[in-house]
Amino acid sequence: MNHDLDVISAARNWRVDASAPATPAEVIGDLFASDVLTLEDLKTRLSKPAYKSLRGTVERGERLDPAIADTVALAMKTWAMEKGATHYTHWFQPLTGATAEKHDSFVSPNGDGVAIATFSGKELIQAEPDASSFPSGGLRATFEARGYTAWDPSSPAFIMRHANGATLCIPTAFASWTGEALDLKTPLLRSVEALNRAVTPALHLFGASLGTRVGSTLGAEQEYFLIAEEYFFRRPDLVMTGRTLFGAQPPRGQELEDHYFGAIPDRVLSFMTDAELQLYALGIPVKTRHNEVAPGQFEIAPIFEQSNVAADHQQLIMQVLRNTARKYGLVALLHEKPFAGVNGSGKHGNWSMSTDAGENLLEPGDTPHENLQFLFFCAAVIKAVDEHQDLLRISVASASNDHRLGANEAPPAIISIFLGSELTDIFDRLESGQGGRGTEAGLLGLGSSVLPPIPRHAGDRNRTSPFAFTGNKFEFRAVGSSQSISFPITVLNTIVADAVQSLTAVLKAKLDGGADLAAAVGEVVRETYRQHKRIVFNGDGYSEEWHREAEEERGLLNLRTSLDAIPHLTDRKNVELFGKFGVLSERELAARQEIMYDIYFKTVNIEGETTEYIAQTMILPAAAEYLGDLGAVKIPSRALDATAREVAGLTDELYDALQILREQNKALGGEEIHDKAHHVRDHVLPAMREVRQAADRLEKVVADKQWPLPTYRQLLFVK
Incomplete structure (x- = not known):
């Protein structure tokens, strides 16, 4: 194989859509949300009573009135067909972590050789996809197939376009015939309501009017890699697992730190612009794009939205990135650690709480030490994270994220909160009884008269923190790039609801006892922070010092791998927490635990068998062929003899390691999924590492023309 021709082909074989780009005026005026059925669109298509009823459901969480279903369905169908849609689908998020859809045509033959377009209220509100073919963790047996999708009117319907048409997508929940949640959206919606029920009584103590509603907000940054499509399909490991199971480190990686925020290559920028225009049409408020730290790594970030809609939008972002990359001869990799030795990819969830009037409850204001409401809710978050470290770790647990956590700007598995110097100083002073303000934010002088002084933030940023306060929100940095954001936000909503409810009861008791609001809040915040x-x-x-301090002195959990974390999901305290707020029943929680074990096992099992296949059928033959070439040279040469001995020794090492991996792949570890998961973690993964080490050393000595896999040098740097 001629790698030089491959490099040229990968660099040149890309395509650009020749259509004229949208102008800024078009993006702002006509394009944004043009493929979204907004409330404003429905206002012109529905009667006033129907519109008022639907708006109450969307904005105030009022129960959906089935009587308006046919009216809404007709308006939705008419709008979608005007947009070019021929089919509709109930778009849902099963427990695979991906999305699912079954398309039905609007066209319905009427028996007279004529077809008409139909779409009823019944079809809008409910559909019946097969529930037995999706993960259920025991909630559904294979022979029990019935499941239901139910329209979620709080997330707007949208149009997904393809080369030959368009489809109306209706966001829905997915539940079994028994009424148990089989998806990620249902618990998220339940947790949003739980947060509302817990936080509004607290707001009333601070003077908020009755009728105020509270929800969580989310802006989820998405990191990803782009590689040439030419190379992707030459790498069975990338095709089958999403990450490279082999690959020697190139002479240059990310150590020069020149890729981060660097000029975006034209090919990549063209792809980004195309993807952004599609996302704008879907009403997704993407704001930022840039080169990330590792070569070939990039990021896209939207501004915050209500968390349920943001979670739907996050799934669409991943889908659009994948689909659009192929138009440009690229492949978007969303795996948490597609390449060893360089940055992995996360999905940083910027989370906060806000009222229906748009008030951010985690906005400190100009004087956070005097902002009683902010301090109260911030203290509640501190309490929630401390009491439920296990749940936050579990919410990001996966075989793929295990490779990322703890290095290259990804946070460690130990959950902690970064508050920043000013906010920490304020809490320390409150605890000690000093009050007032110590650390000043001030202005940052830049040492030149032509540069203006700029406001210094109250705290620096900390890239090693799993959960960091960043001005008016908390950034949950441990979320993996390929996972759905829904479960981490479900956990956050629920644990904060629990903490707020607890602190509200304490605060109310103090106020009922005659205490002044400021004094009562001060006492609650002080005691909460102390604990x-x-x-x-x-x-x-x-740092090693932090790990020792966290475990030995502070008593924090260090759940290093997913299998250390997952068993805690059904701890009694967690079962009671989710049950108390009606977010997940004990059966639903146990089912999710079973699915997490199952997905972990299957992920590593696929990786183990793919490693065995590549090593046996591609790398060993390449090494043998090179050895044959070296032996065919009859001229005495110390260099050739030494090289042959080195290659022969490494080939034997690879063969020996491969035999161990083959045995472990066959063993499986038992009949129960828990035993299988522990087997692949404890035996298959170490065996894979041994195979890889020998293969990666061979890569550095076998002739380039005979090496069967595109290398890191090519994958990361050819754009």
Whole structure:
């Protein structure tokens, strides 16, 4: 194989859509949300009573009135067909972590050789996809197929376009015939309502009017890699697992730190612009794009939205990135660690709470030490994270994220909170009884008269923190790039609801006893911080000193792998927490635990068998062929003899390691999925590492023309 021709082909074989780009005026005026059925669109298509009823459901969480279903369905069908849609689908999020859809045509023959377009209220509100073919964790047996999708009117319907048409997508929940949640959306919606029920009584104590509603907001940054399509299909490991199971480190990686925020290559920028225009049409408020730290790594970030809609939008972002990349001869990799030795990819969830009037409850204001409401809710978050470290770790647990956590700007598995110097100083002073303000944010002088002074943020940023306060929100940095954001946000909503409810009861008791609001809040915040400040850490999360301090002195959990974390999901305290707020029943929680074990096992099992296949059928033959070439040279040469001995030794190492991996792949570890999962973690993964080490050393000595896999040098740097 001629790698030089491959490099040229990969660099040149890309295509650009020749259509004229949208102008800024078109993006702002006509394009944004043009493929979304907004409330404003429905206002012109529905009667006033129907519109008022639907708006109450969307904005105030009022029960959906089935009587308006046919009216809404007709308006939705008419709008979709005007947009070019011929089919509709109930778009849902099963427990695979991906999305699912079954398309039905609007066209219905009427028996007279004529077809008409139909779409009823019944078809809008409910559909019946097969529930037995999706993960259920025991909630559904294979022979029990019935499941239902139910329209979620709080997330707007939208149009997904393809080369030959368009489809109306209706966001829905997915539940079994028994009424148990088989998806990620249903618990998220339940957790949003739980947060509302817990936080509004607290707001009333601070003077909020009755009728105020509270929800969580989310802006989820998405990191990803782009590689040439030419190389992707030459790598069975990328095709089958999403990550490279082999690959020697190239002479240059990310150590020059020149890729981060660098000029975006034209091919990549063209892809980004195309993807953004599609996302704008879907009403997704993407704001930022840039080169990330590793070569070939990039990021796209939207601004915040209500968390349910943001979670739907996040799934669409991943789908659009994947689909659009292929138009440009690229493949978007969303795996948490597609390449060893360089940055992995996360999905940083910027989370906060806000009222229906748009008030951010985690906005400190100009004087956070005087902002009683902010301090109260911030203290509740500190309490929630400390008491439920296990749940936050579980919410990001996966075989793929295990490769990422703990290095290259990804946070460690130990959950802690970064508050920043000013906010930490405020809480420390409150705890000690000093009050007032210590650390000043001030202005940052830049040492030149031509540069203006700029406001210094109250705290620095900490890339090693799993959960960091970033001005008016918390950034959950441990979320993996390929996973759905829904479960981490479900957990966050629920644990904060629990903490707020607890602190509200304490605060109300003090107020009922005659205490002044400021004094009562001060006491609640002081005592809460005193009890839970062990979770606050502003230093280097990678240091060995922190790991020892966290475990030995602070008593924090260090659940290093997913299999260390997953068993805690059904701990009694967690079952009671989710049950108390009606977010997940004990059966639903146990089912999710079973699915997590199952997906972990299957993920590593596929990786183990793919490693065996590549090593046996591609790398060993390449090494043998090179050895044959070296032996065919009859001229005495110390260089050739030494090279042959080195290749022969490494080939034997690879063969020996491969035999161990083959045995472990066959063993499987038992009949129960829990035993199988532990077997692949404890035996298959170490065996894979041994095979890889020998193969990666061979890559550095076998002739380039005979090496069967595109290398890191090509994958990361050819754009």
